[in-house]
Amino acid sequence: MKRWVGWTLGGALVAAAWAVAAVTPGEHAYEDPFPVAVEVGETGIGRNVAVTVLDMRRAETVRAGSWSAEGNWVVVDLEAEAVESEFGTLLTRATLDIDGRTFSASERPESLLRAALSVGIPRTGSVAFELAEDVDAGRGILRFGLDTDPRLDSVIVLDIDLDALAVESAVDMLPTEWSRR
Amino acid sequence: MIPPPDDSESRPASRFRWVRAASDRVPTKWFAGIGTAAFLVATAAFGGLSTAAGPQVTALGPGGQHRNDQFAITVERAVLIDEFPDAGVYVEDGERVLALLIRVENVWNQPLAAYPDSSLTQSLEIEGLAGASPDSVARYDDATLSPSLQPGVPAQVLLAWAVEAGAFADEQELRITLNDMTLHTGSFVANGQWWTDPVPAATTAVELEDIGAGG
């Protein structure tokens, strides 16, 4: 075999190995959740959850009934319903990934977090995220789902831009109730 | 007379002759030497035969903050009170409530749930309680039970134990050990990340106030 044939073959195999390694999905790709990307006002329909984000607001003080708290809050108003079954179906997952950190919706106020969802009949409410004081600007990702363990289930995903939201001094969260049609 | 070698045996021998030639090139005599050298280098790299240093335990002054990869904790107050249902702890006859007020910030990048026997309560050990985890954990400002601590958001949290009425006294100095936990990532049969393996890292002391029935 001529020497250059051997070297070319070897080089080609090395290149092929690099290409295969580059294309191979990550270690846990087989159990990734199924994202449904939506914008504000659009309904994202997952396997058993359908979420429509109505509005996003930032505030220094958040009120929900008789409860109120100060901080760096982001309030998301949304409508949520179940799609195929109601048994044990709660909106347990509501997270905001921003600035390299993950924030989960606050359980301090009464909100749509962990609310029971009905099939075909949407509920309107709000969830509030208490962010660190130094998170002031930038883009983040909102995720909604039925379980805190999101593997292999649908997740409704939405982009959020903090720069586009004006900080209000006080915001009232929407009470959890049936959606008005 | 020696019989000629069997035809069926020599055919496989010629097929595998290249293996024998290749394995002859492997310097098996050197394996023992290479193995010993590698072992000695590894031992030296891990500190040789000297004793491993024990964990360093810092003594914090009152109100000092202990910071690790997970939390920044400051012990603020400790009180003895007859009952404290707002904190989620219920006493029986002959019991009182020992409540520890701490200021804690989650310095990790994910939310951490603070409930009895969670990594937050395993990070605080009060001498005299024999490592018992608190009966309830609540936020001091709005009494939310078992709160989730968001990253970068400090909060005042109350840990409450139901203790025997005579076990603690007014103005008693409570010695508290603060532990560091290690982040463990599940790899093969487990999924996710969690904090485990508490190791003492600091100690502090706080004076217990007996506030009787509260106020």
Place this chain on the structure above:
Amino acid sequence: MTGGWGRRNALWLALAAVLAPLTVGVVAANEWSEWDLGHSTKPITVAAGESTSYSGARVGPARAEFTTDPAAPAGSRVVSVTVLVEPGNDPISCATPLLRETGGAQRQWDEASFELERDFDANRTTFCSAEESLRYSLTLDYLVPEDAAGPFAIELQAGDALPRFLRLIVEP
């Protein structure tokens, strides 16, 4: 060379080819049957207006109708269901039944007395209580969207009759 070995051991190879899948099958069936016992996997479908015996009791007939309720949001209506239960010699105890569409996406609804803000009524039972020995009726209300027209199936499970469960067909 290989052919000779194969021929010599043909009997054992054939035996292995039969026993290996058989072992897998038996072990799997054994393990799954244990799981099966605790879950409702074998439905007994009861046609509309009929009754059947289940867990030692006579269950059915089930009747349903669409009703309106002030507490129901716009775009939805209530399916009011009554199921007759006649306990036999042993008491029957079952959890609150679920409502499921028989066609389409086979959506499932939970009993909605709480959402409909029904007042507590001691005579209104939504589950089979083991303390009842006389004939009684289950009164169930389900909140469904307007596009759910039926027919529906009321899925009723009694713990000691699992994995068999009842599917009572109703056509409101």
